[in-house]
Amino acid sequence: DAKTTQPNSMESNEEEPVHLPCNHSTISGTDYIHWYRQLPSQGPEYVIHGLTSNVNNRMASLAIAEDRKSSTLILHRATLRDAAVYYCILRDLGDDKIIFGKGTRLHILP
Amino acid sequence: DAGVIQSPRHEVTEMGQEVTLRCKPISGHDYLFWYRQTMMRGLELLIYFNNNVPIDDSGMPEDRFSAKMPNASFSTLKIQPSEPRDSAVYFCASSFGTSEGNTEAFFGQGTRLTVV
Numbered sequence: 001d002a003k004t005t006q007p008n009s010m011e012s013n014e015e016e017p018v019h020l021p022c023n024h025s026t027i028s029g030t031d032y033i034h035w036y037r038q039l040p041s042q043g044p045e046y047v048i049h050g051l052t053s054n055v056n057n058r059m060a061s062l063a064i065a066e067d068r069k070s071s072t073l074i075l076h077r078a079t080l081r082d083a084a085v086y087y088c089i090l091r092d093l094g095d096d097k098i099i100f101g102k103g104t105r106l107h108i109l110p
Numbered sequence: 111d112a113g114v115i116q117s118p119r120h121e122v123t124e125m126g127q128e129v130t131l132r133c134k135p136i137s138g139h140d141y142l143f144w145y146r147q148t149m150m151r152g153l154e155l156l157i158y159f160n161n162n163v164p165i166d167d168s169g170m171p172e173d174r175f176s177a178k179m180p181n182a183s184f185s186t187l188k189i190q191p192s193e194p195r196d197s198a199v200y201f202c203a204s205s206f207g208t209s210e211g212n213t214e215a216f217f218g219q220g221t222r223l224t225v226v
Contacts, residue, residue: 034214042217042219042220043114043201043203043217043218043219043220044153044201044203044215044217045216045217046214046215046216049214096141096158096160096165096166096207097143097155097158097166098143098155098203098215099155100145100152100153100155101152102152103152
């Protein structure tokens with residue numbers, strides 16, 4: 001499985017944008033970049049995914065580097081409820097599985 | 111849909127006892143996944159099913175663990191006999207596959223298992 005590298009933890013202030021980085025230098029052409037997050041005492045939940053182009057949805061934006069070796073999850077205006085562990089995952093088109101790494105623990109300061 | 115439903119939410123059992131965890135996936139989903147989460151090892155995929163058939167059980171730790179999916183709306187994960195090191199949160203997730211790959215997975219709330 002292709003690997004991703006994320007910082008162990010990050011802090012951000014409430015109501016400010018948050019940029020969560022992910023490095024995936026060995027990504028293959030058919031790997032999709034997925035992001036999940038896990039709120040305290042909950043199961044993981046899907047956030048967003050993309051292949052080459054930047055993606056936006058109601059939860060977040062995903063910015064993908066032109067060479068696809070890195071990506072950034074953007075929370076436009078963080079709230080206390082966004083405090084969670086964020087997982088960046090590569091998932092090949094034909095792969096059924098979702099393999100989680102250690103993720104980034106995001107702390108939001110009031 | 112109520113989402114993925116797991117039961118029980120909490121289970122405390124004595125070492126050596128049999129434990130059965132239950133999962134009801136989202137209706138219409140054809141993939142079901144069982145994960146285990148601990149502080150030390152993070153989220154580990156144990157086994158997954160497609161159309162009720164086990165596809166990959168390489169993550170099942172040992173023979174004490176078994177999983178079944180008798181129909182599209184129900185799955186069990188059984189540990190017999192249980193040991194203290196099995197203490198963890200167990201998650202069930204479901205998704206459906208398309209010609210362009212799997213869609214996102216939806217996770218249940220988990221079962222927190224404590225073996226004393």
